[in-house]
Amino acid sequence: MEYLMTVGLEIHVEVRTVTKIFCDCPNRFGDEPNTNVCPVCMGLPGALPRFNRAVAQAAIRLGTALGCEIAKVSTFDRKNYFYPDNPCAYQITQYENPICRGGAVPLGDGEKQVPLERIHMEEDAGKLMHEGAITRFDGNRCGVPLLEIVSKPVIHSAEDAAAYVDSLREILTALEVSDCKMQNGSLRCDVNVSASADGVPGVPVEIKNINSVRFMKKAIEDEFRRQCEILSGGGAVERETRRFDEHSGKTLPMRKKETARDYRYFPEPDLPPLRFTDGEIAQLAASLPTLPAKRRETLRGFGLPAADAVTMAKFRPIYDSLCKAVRLGADVRVAAALLSAVLFPLLPPDPSDGTVAPLVSADFPARLAAVCRMETEHKINRQSAKVLLGVVLADDADPVREAERRGLYLISDPDVLSDMIVQVLAENAALADAYRGKKKGSADRLIGAVMKKSGGNADPGLLRTLVQKPEE
Amino acid sequence: MKQNAHCPVTATSWRDALCRGDVSAVQLVRDALRMAEEKKDLNAYITLCPDRALRQAEIIDQKRRVGEELPPLAGVPFAVKDNLAVSGVRMTCGSKMLKNFVSPYTATAVRRLEAAGGIVIGKCNLDEFAMGDSTKTSYFGTVKNPGIPGRTAGGSSGGSAAAVAAGTVPFALATDTGGSVREPAAYCGLVGLRPGYGAVSRYGVTAYASSLDTVGVMANTVRDCDTVFSLMAGKDPFDQTTVEGHRGADKNRFRIGIPVAEYENGSVAAAITDAQEQLRDAGCELVPILPAELKELPYAGAIYEAICFSEAAENLQRFDGVRYGYRPEAADSAGDFFAASRSEGFGQTVKARLLFGTYLTGADGVESLRLARRHRTVLRGELLSVLSRVDCILCPTVTQPAPLLASEEERDLLPWSFAAALAGLPALTVPCGSFEDGSPCGVQLVGGAFCEQTLFIIGKLLQE
Numbered sequence: 001m002e003y004l005m006t007v008g009l010e011i012h013v014e015v016r017t018v019t020k021i022f023c024d025c026p027n028r029f030g031d032e033p034n035t036n037v038c039p040v041c042m043g044l045p046g047a048l049p050r051f052n053r054a055v056a057q058a059a060i061r062l063g064t065a066l067g068c069e070i071a072k073v074s075t076f077d078r079k080n081y082f083y084p085d086n087p088c089a090y091q092i093t094q095y096e097n098p099i100c101r102g103g104a105v106p107l108g109d110g111e112k113q114v115p116l117e118r119i120h121m122e123e124d125a126g127k128l129m130h131e132g133a134i135t136r137f138d139g140n141r142c143g144v145p146l147l148e149i150v151s152k153p154v155i156h157s158a159e160d161a162a163a164y165v166d167s168l169r170e171i172l173t174a175l176e177v178s179d180c181k182m183q184n185g186s187l188r189c190d191v192n193v194s195a196s197a198d199g200v201p202g203v204p205v206e207i208k209n210i211n212s213v214r215f216m217k218k219a220i221e222d223e224f225r226r227q228c229e230i231l232s233g234g235g236a237v238e239r240e241t242r243r244f245d246e247h248s249g250k251t252l253p254m255r256k257k258e259t260a261r262d263y264r265y266f267p268e269p270d271l272p273p274l275r276f277t278d279g280e281i282a283q284l285a286a287s288l289p290t291l292p293a294k295r296r297e298t299l300r301g302f303g304l305p306a307a308d309a310v311t312m313a314k315f316r317p318i319y320d321s322l323c324k325a326v327r328l329g330a331d332v333r334v335a336a337a338l339l340s341a342v343l344f345p346l347l348p349p350d351p352s353d354g355t356v357a358p359l360v361s362a363d364f365p366a367r368l369a370a371v372c373r374m375e376t377e378h379k380i381n382r383q384s385a386k387v388l389l390g391v392v393l394a395d396d397a398d399p400v401r402e403a404e405r406r407g408l409y410l411i412s413d414p415d416v417l418s419d420m421i422v423q424v425l426a427e428n429a430a431l432a433d434a435y436r437g438k439k440k441g442s443a444d445r446l447i448g449a450v451m452k453k454s455g456g457n458a459d460p461g462l463l464r465t466l467v468q469k470p471e472e
Numbered sequence: 473m474k475q476n477a478h479c480p481v482t483a484t485s486w487r488d489a490l491c492r493g494d495v496s497a498v499q500l501v502r503d504a505l506r507m508a509e510e511k512k513d514l515n516a517y518i519t520l521c522p523d524r525a526l527r528q529a530e531i532i533d534q535k536r537r538v539g540e541e542l543p544p545l546a547g548v549p550f551a552v553k554d555n556l557a558v559s560g561v562r563m564t565c566g567s568k569m570l571k572n573f574v575s576p577y578t579a580t581a582v583r584r585l586e587a588a589g590g591i592v593i594g595k596c597n598l599d600e601f602a603m604g605d606s607t608k609t610s611y612f613g614t615v616k617n618p619g620i621p622g623r624t625a626g627g628s629s630g631g632s633a634a635a636v637a638a639g640t641v642p643f644a645l646a647t648d649t650g651g652s653v654r655e656p657a658a659y660c661g662l663v664g665l666r667p668g669y670g671a672v673s674r675y676g677v678t679a680y681a682s683s684l685d686t687v688g689v690m691a692n693t694v695r696d697c698d699t700v701f702s703l704m705a706g707k708d709p710f711d712q713t714t715v716e717g718h719r720g721a722d723k724n725r726f727r728i729g730i731p732v733a734e735y736e737n738g739s740v741a742a743a744i745t746d747a748q749e750q751l752r753d754a755g756c757e758l759v760p761i762l763p764a765e766l767k768e769l770p771y772a773g774a775i776y777e778a779i780c781f782s783e784a785a786e787n788l789q790r791f792d793g794v795r796y797g798y799r800p801e802a803a804d805s806a807g808d809f810f811a812a813s814r815s816e817g818f819g820q821t822v823k824a825r826l827l828f829g830t831y832l833t834g835a836d837g838v839e840s841l842r843l844a845r846r847h848r849t850v851l852r853g854e855l856l857s858v859l860s861r862v863d864c865i866l867c868p869t870v871t872q873p874a875p876l877l878a879s880e881e882e883r884d885l886l887p888w889s890f891a892a893a894l895a896g897l898p899a900l901t902v903p904c905g906s907f908e909d910g911s912p913c914g915v916q917l918v919g920g921a922f923c924e925q926t927l928f929i930i931g932k933l934l935q936e
Contacts, residue, residue, distance in 0.1 A: 039577050043790040044676040045565065046557045046579060078786060080833070082810050089789030110713050137794060264833040269682035271712055430694055 001232055003195040005224045006202060007161050008153030011168060012103050013144050013178045014124065014186040015058045021145035022049035022092065029184060033138035041123075041143035043087030048270050051076075055121055055145040056274060057284055058177045062147065063119055064285045068103030071277050074120075081261060084135065085126040087142055093122035095265045105151070105171075107163040109306070110294055114164050117150040127293070147177070150285035153204070154191060158220040162213050165189060170292050173315070173352075182212055186313055193220055195227035195237070200225065202237065207251050209243040219244040223251045230324055247329045279359045302332040311344075312336050318343065319355040324365030330372035334385075338371065341391040359393065367392045371399045378459055384408035412459040417450070420458070424449045443467050475683060480692035481547045483642040483699060487589070490536070490547040497536075497547030497591065498531035504549035504593045507640040514616045515607075516625070516634035518554050520594040521564045525549065528591045543928065544580040544703060546589035551635040551644040554595035555602055556687070557676040558582055565678050566598040566610035566628075569791050569798045569817035579676020580711065581645060581687045583706040588703045593641065596631030596751065600819045601788065602647055602680045604628050605655055605883060606875040609821040614877060619661060620911045623874040626656030629690070633660040636690050643691035643700055649680050650776050651869075651889035653688030654901040658914025659874035661903045663689045665697045668921055669896035670715040672701070673708035679787035681780040684893050694931040695903065721925040726751075728917075728930070729761045729862035740868045743905030743913045747866055747934055759862050766858065768851035772887035776894055778832055778844035785829025791817065852895040858919040859897070864930055866917055869901040873911035892918045900927040902934045 020027050023040035039047035042382045063070050074423035075097045078090035098120035105111040124144040125185050149168065169180040169187065180187040189210045194202030207223055222244075227237050242251040283471045290298075295313035297324070300306060313319050318339060328331050348355045371392065375385045380403060388408065390398045403409055411417060424446065425432040431449065447467050451458050489495045505522050532547045552558060555565045564570045582592065600609040605809070607615040607630035615630035617623040618638040624632040629646030630888035633656035636644050646653045648666035657664025665688050672687040679685060689700045707716045728751050735741040752758055763769070793799045793813030800812030833835040858865065867888040875881060892899040901916040915934070919927040 042795055044575070044577075044796070045555075045563065045570065045573070046575070046577075046674075046676040048675050048679075048713075050710060052713050078787065080786070082789070082792060082807070084794050084806050087795060088789060089785065089792060134931070139795075204894075262835050264830075264835075264838075266782075266833055269783060270679075270711075 001197055003224075003228045003231065004202075005156055005158075005220075006153050006196060006204075007155040007158075007193045007220060008192040008204065009149075009151045009155065009161060009164060010190040010192070011149045011165070012188040012190075013149065013172060013180065015055055015145040015147055016176065016178055017052060017054045017058065017145055019052055019054075020143035021055050021121065022051050022143050025143065027144055028140075031140055033136070033140060035140065037139040037142065041087070042268045043089075048266075049092060051271055051274065052109050052145065056099060056276070058145075058175075058397065059119060059121055059147055060276065060281060060284045061175055061288060062149075062172065062177055063100030063103060063110070064117065064281075065175060065288055065291060066100075066103035066119075067107060068100035068116065068119060070276070070281050071097060071099050071101070072277070072281070073097065073273050074099040075273050076271045078266040078268055079122075080264045082136050083125070084137055085128050085142075087126065087139065088267070089123065091123060092268055092271070094120035096267070105164055105167050106293055107160055107167055109293060114155055114160070115152045117353075119147055119149050122146050122148060130276050153194075158217040158224075161191065161220055162217050165213050165216065167293075173289050174289060178233065190218055191216060191220060191280050193223045193227070195224055195231055197231065203239050205237065205239065205251075206241040207244055208241060208254070211246070215244060215246060218249050219251055222249060226251065264384055289316065290319075298323065299332070302326050304336055308333075308340075309339065315351065315356045316353045317360050321360050321365045321368060323368040325372065328366060328369035330369040331376050334372045334375055335368055337382075338368070338385055338389050342386050345391060346393065361396050362402055363396060364392065374399070378410060378412060378461070379403070379455070380408050381460065383456060384410075407455075407457070409457065410459045411454055411457050412462055414462060414466060417454075417458060417463055420450050420453055421446070421466060424453055424472075473600060475505075480634075481639055481642045481811070482693050483545060483550075483590075483696045486548050486642060487542075487544065487546055489547075490532075491542055491852055493536075498526060500547050501525045501549050501593060502527040503593055503609040504640050506640070506673070508635070510592060511618070511638045511640060514618055514625075514634045514638055515613050516615055516618075516638065516640070517551070517594040517599055518564055518612050518631070521558070521561045521592060521713040524560060525591050525593045528586070532589055532591070537683070543587070543589035544699065547591065547639040548589065548643075549591045549593045550585065551594050551596050551632060551641045552582055552592050553598050553629050553632045553644070553646040555647060555678040555680075556582055556645060557596060557678075557781060558592055558595065559721045561592070561595060562593065563678070564612065565602070566600045566607070566612060567818065567822070568611045569813075570796075571611070571798065573796055575676075579687075580673035580708045582676065584704050585645070585700065592909050594635075596629070596635050596644060596646070598646075599628035599652075600822050600833055601678070601784070602628040602649060602652055603784070603821050603825055605651070605854075607631065608875070609777065609819055611819060612845060616877065617874050617911075619659060620874060620909070622877055623911065624657070625875055626659035626845065626870075626874050628652040628656075629688075630656050632690055633657055633662060633664075636660070636662055636692065641776055643689055643696050645700075645704075646679070646688055646690060647677055648686050648688040648893070649684045650780060650893050653686075653690060654869050654889060654914070654916055657690045658869040658901050658903070658912065658916075661912035661914075662690045663693060663694050663697050663903070663935070664688060664901045664914075665701055665924070666892065667701060667705065667924055668718075668898040668908055670719060671705045671898070671922075671924065672706075673711040673714050675710040679783075681783040682787060683783060683896075684776075684780055686893075689785070694900070694928055694935050697900070697931075698925075698928040705924075713876065718922045718924060719926075721829060721929050723756075724929070726756045726863040726926070726930055727759050727861070728756050729762045729858055730758050731865065731867055732763065733768070735868060737870070737871050737907075739867060739905060739907045740871055743877050743915055744868060745784055747902075747915045748903050750934055751930070756930070761858055761862075761865065766851075766854050766891075768847055768854055769891055771847060771853060772890040772894060773885055775844045775847050775889035777828075778841055779848060779894070781825045781829035782841050784827070785826045785833060787824070788818075790907050793817070814846045835877040848894050855897065855918075856921070857896045861917075863923070863926050864917040864919045869916040873907045873909060888916065888918065892916075897921060898924045898927055900931045902931050904934065
């Protein structure tokens with residue numbers, strides 16, 4: 001029996017605004033418990049939410065990047081449930097009229113895309129810390145702004161699900177909407193998995209507590225297997241919420257049996273409808289940086305192979321420098337190879353656009369271009385080019401002057417090289433005999449010797465020509 | 473400052489006396505506190521805040537001593553219903569649930585009056601969480617009507633009304649969701665204003681029904697209500713439902729809408745007739761309003777209950793005993809903890825309304841709620857249509873004297889109080905006539921959107 005796996009993903013992302021979504025408390029991770037709180041996010045009597053427009057701006061930027069329809073008018077709703085981490089016993093979210101609908105997330109750089117249902121804004125709940133018989137409540141996270149990104153349930157493999165999350169994280173990071181650290185909870189994945197056969201739709205099971213993309217793949221595969229076993233044994237899959245257990249690699253029932261809740265969605269009376277004009281939306285769209293996918297496309301357009309394009313597109317400062325250098329005449333492959341060999345080893349641990357930027361000065365693109373041109377014009381060889389680029393990065397030096405100062409220029413004068421060849425032959429009788437006798441390998445040995453004599457600076461192409469077609 | 477029949481206790485006269493140097497702010501506050509203490513048996517106040525009040529009074533007196541310009545309410549003591557937050561002062565909402573809750577912040581409306589020099593001397597008794605019309609649901613006991621023995625001061629803002637009527641303060645702040653300012657004001661012979669929705673910030677008002685709650689004021693004169701309203705009103709960034717745009721009144725001849733109706737109680741009918749004549753004598757034109765123009769009016773009460781109680785259920789969910797409020801002895805689970813906190817912390821009326829409200833927001837009841845919302849829109853449309861032809865509508869505020877202390881009676885509720893609330897319109901109640909036992913009667917003027925100023929002008933005609 002062939003079963004079809006169907007996966008839907010609901011991803012919650014913490015938005016990196018300065019303040020929370022409904023009050024002016026700092027939106028910060030890691031502070032002392034209950035220090036970033038106020039009457040609003042603690043649900044004190046008389047407090048009212050006040051919406052932070054920066055959250056909507058982030059949502060609209062993300063929605064634009066993903067090709068969503070942006071709602072000019074959207075509203076808020078209360079989602080009701082009692083829980084100790086939920087101060088008002090309702091969460092303000094968007095149920096009826098989300099800020100974004102439709103759109104799609106590309107998978108890698110190919111044609112494949114996963115269509116989205118919606119993106120909406122909501123507030124986060126507090127944190128509960130269990131210490132034996134006591135549970136402590138920390139309100140710092142109450143009111144942290146979240147974007148919920150809901151895919152259509154049209155993913156059919158764990159690989160695609162992983163590619164979806166990777167792609168989304170790349171876009172969110174490039175837009176500076178979130179830092180997407182799954183281990184810190186700034187990006188959370190809930191997965192719905194179902195198995196179906198013969199067109200009979202499967203029962204979706206929700207899986208929570210997934211802390212990395214790797215574990216998400218495992219969870220999906222294990223859950224699919226579990227459902228197939230049930231179905232092939234003639235049973236029915238129960239609709240439930242399960243949690244992924246990292247140790248066993250299996251999905252397990254949630255300790256508390258989650259009965260179906262009626263959230264009694266209620267239009268939020270304390271917040272007026274959120275309105276954006278066409279002009280404001282257009283302005284936000286215009287403010288989008290070039291996304292990694294587009295960067296990769298541009299680099300491939302310059303002639304860079306796909307794999308290299310992926311590496312070079314990763315960090316905006318490097319991408320920008322490379323593009324500028326190419327436009328100043330650098331050969332893209334040479335530039336990429338040099339960057340790879342010289343700049344990438346210098347990147348700090350856990351690099352980001354922010355930590356990479358200081359490594360490249362404003363003059364760097366022009367200097368990179370100069371080095372590349374020197375190599376392609378055969379003025380220097382690859383080894384020298386690497387050295388020069390290293391000096392450019394370390395001292396912001398002018399490569400032309402450095403090449404002269406260090407004597408890195410290639411020897412391309414045929415007379416000079418011919419003299420060297422003659423000299424080497426004179427110094428090495430055995431080699432001279434072998435060479436004149438056209439013994440196998442002797443030409444290469446002669447080339448090697450002349451190269452060594454020249455300190456590596458002989459123009460290799462010219463040298464080979466001279467050796468293989470001796471005037472003498 | 474003594475009250476006498478010819479010179480009612482007013483904020484403006486006390487402030488003037490302060491400016492002239494006839495009295496100090498400290499004296500005003502001490503007198504107010506002393507009177508509140510003397511009239512303790514009325515049960516109008518739940519908490520007095522003498523230290524805080526005297527400190528503020530000293531600051532005002534110091535300003536006066538150095539010749540600084542004094543703000544409009546300088547030194548005037550006032551009382552605040554105990555569901556409005558005042559920093560550092562207990563806020564009980566008349567409930568066991570918040571018996572020991574001290575607010576860490578002050579409501580915007582109160583803050584603006586304090587900035588104008590006003591001084592809060594205490595928090596007034598109310599029906600529990602503002603749910604009721606007699607203060608009989610208060611955890612802290614019922615408020616007695618200062619003028620009429622054997623009766624309550626009405627509700628839910630009974631304490632605020634009694635505080636003013638007993639002469640402890642010239643005005644008090646309260647909340648009006650479906651009549652809770654207007655009704656007790658009428659029962660105690662006071663002027664009471666329910667502003668239009670969005671005119672005064674709700675930040676710091678313990679929410680009852682979010683789309684109906686307003687911060688109102690009760691005083692002896694229309695002029696004081698006008699002064700206090702002007703100082704409190706205006707857009708507040710802490711309440712995104714506030715709006716600017718209140719209109720000045722630009723004429724002096726008004727058209728008064730008179731609903732064609734029969735009032736069972738002779739005193740009420742007489743009060744309405746009396747009010748009509750006064751207004752006609754003052755040059756107003758009386759315009760009859762036919763029932764056919766307000767087809768939704770008979771349903772105002774039912775629409776109100778559905779919307780009010782469902783919003784109340786939502787807003788009172790936050791009282792779960794976790795971060796503040798009544799905490800049960802022990803519980804085996806979070807669910808049990810919440811259930812115990814709320815079962816033991818809330819009174820019967822509150823629980824009944826919350827249960828009904830919760831039902832209406834759930835899958836089984838939500839269609840009824842949606843129906844109520846649609847009808848609300850129609851009712852508002854009808855009222856606005858009438859108010860496009862007249863400057864205000866004149867109708868009774870109450871149909872009987874204040875509730876008796878000793879009995880459980882069914883109240884006849886007029887739809888007008890609910891209708892104005894549902895439409896978000898301002899309404900002003902003014903004393904007019906009296907019932908057979910001498911209890912004060914009141915009539916209310918329901919105005920157009922943003923037209924509080926018009927109501928004040930017409931209200932003053934009735935007070936003369």
